Amino acid sequence: MTLAFDMILCLMIVGTAAAALLMRNALAAIVFFIVLGNLLGLAWLAMDAVNVAMAEIAIGAGVTGVLLILTRQRLMALGDDLVSAEMPGWLRTGALVACAGFAALIGSAVLSVAPADDLGGSIAALMPGLGIENPVTGVLLAFRAYDTLLEAFVLLGALVAVWSLAPRGAWPQRPAALALAENGGHGVAAAFGRLLLPLALVMAAYLVWAGSDLPGGAFQAGTVLAGGLIIAAIGGAVSWPRADDRYLRVALVLGPAVFLIIGLAGIAQGRFLFYPPGFEKALIVAIEYSLALSIGVTLALQVAGPPVAPDHEG
Template sequence: MSGAFDLILCLMILGTAGIALFVRDALAAIAFFIAFGNLMGLAWLSLGAVNVALAEIAIGAGVTGILLILARARLLALGDPVHSGDTPTWLWLGAFAACTSFSVLLAATVLSITPESGLDRVVAPLMPGLGIENRVTGVLLAFRAYDTLLESFVLLGALVAVWSLAPARAWPGRPAEPRMADGQMHQVAGASGRVLLPVALVMAAYLVWAGSDLPGGAFQAGTVLAGGLMLAAMGGAIGLPRSDRPLLRAALVLGPLVFLAIGLGGIAAGGFLIYPKGLAKALIVTIEYTLFLSIGVTLALLVAGPPVADSPVPDAGGNG
């Protein structure tokens, strides 16, 4: 039964990926891309990689899907028909050859790794000292905390780069309103946003709390929160804030600054990002809760784009 399920899942993944690539209608391509992301999440789940599955579904299907929907809406508002044109045969063949070569190289690399060569035997003995059981969280927040700290600042820097694209007359305004102009789509998005935003907030808080011992964590929780925020904004349930709002900027920098402050405080315990004995779990949970808020708000604003001088409501209900 498991083999049959895996075979059907693989065929569905290949099928949705193929349709998303070759269909000419942009809306259909986005729908199949979102389906592809959810199926990939199921594939990771069947492999036991629950953390990766959560990230794939939240980012690959959720946040990226919303980003593509908004991009299509804004292109329609600019008069773009949002249809793919004829692609030369040589370009298809070249893309197929490149993807095939990369897939073979990736498969050969993965298959060459033996189970005994993993880091689990190194990480497992160190986990009791942290007071948590989720080894992914332990690696991200303790054993490679430098990388995670830098990633949080890189994400913040990406938003600053996006904001820098705003014209001088638009700063510090609001991003373009992502509300749906089509009546039915607006009603669906609005009703869904009002219901799902509180659910997303509760789910995100739970993912952070569970992330200490079970699959979850700040990044997965942040993407869930970002998806809820953008869906609510698309339905008009909430409005996007101005870029100079003090509370907004506090939410953006809270996670990275708390992470950095705890890291600096660890110098007294023996080194940068070294947790004092007996306080590791409490400090890791503190970092995760502040990071999830900053990640969620930052991702939502990255999807929304830079401030604009005028925020017309895009026609998301046109045919494309």
């Protein structure tokens, strides 16, 4: 990328972030936040970090943006006018100084790393033994598999925390429906949801398969699947199952369970999360597909929120 493009992109990122923070109108702030997520994805793409760019756009802009919009809608339904009190000048100044200091600290740490001090060479030397070509997948599922396994359980634990907020008498009912109440937009949303969900399923399956050798993988596929489920729910094309639904719970625990079982089976070979020679790619792809399903369903249900009593489902 050219220097001019990089400078313009940096200015747009900083300006959009400032607008998202300083806007008094909640909806306008959310819109700027979504734009910021897309700009950050473009920045990662400019640095050839395609996997990170996909995750940023899907999670940072897509799923999180929808979550903020739904949160605003529910707060307004509870009578909150979403108008924040005026912040004292000293607090604004203190926050600005703290953020500037933190940014300077991060910049100093990044610039202190010599360009030659990367792990690319070491990772490239180990990749042929896995039977895959995408180094990101290799790091996440082999060289740093402990972290990825824990992240899967943390994501599941976050959903349990959301469900724990269910009011008395709501458990184990369904989350609140996300379908649009306005007649004018309901038909369009329903048609779009029915069209988008099958495309999201196909795209998620492709991202997992391609993630072995190209940018993609379980987390990117899971967020695409979650986005398709959320849009379909908003359009009324799908409805949330009850929290005690057997198939739902299988989908939620499938990814972490398959990952853990394969990891424990590696102990027979002498090490936890060890892939037997000749089966590395097959086991990694199996983990990726099961994780993608669990991540997609978990993220969608986190956006949907805790179960509600049947008479409050609207």
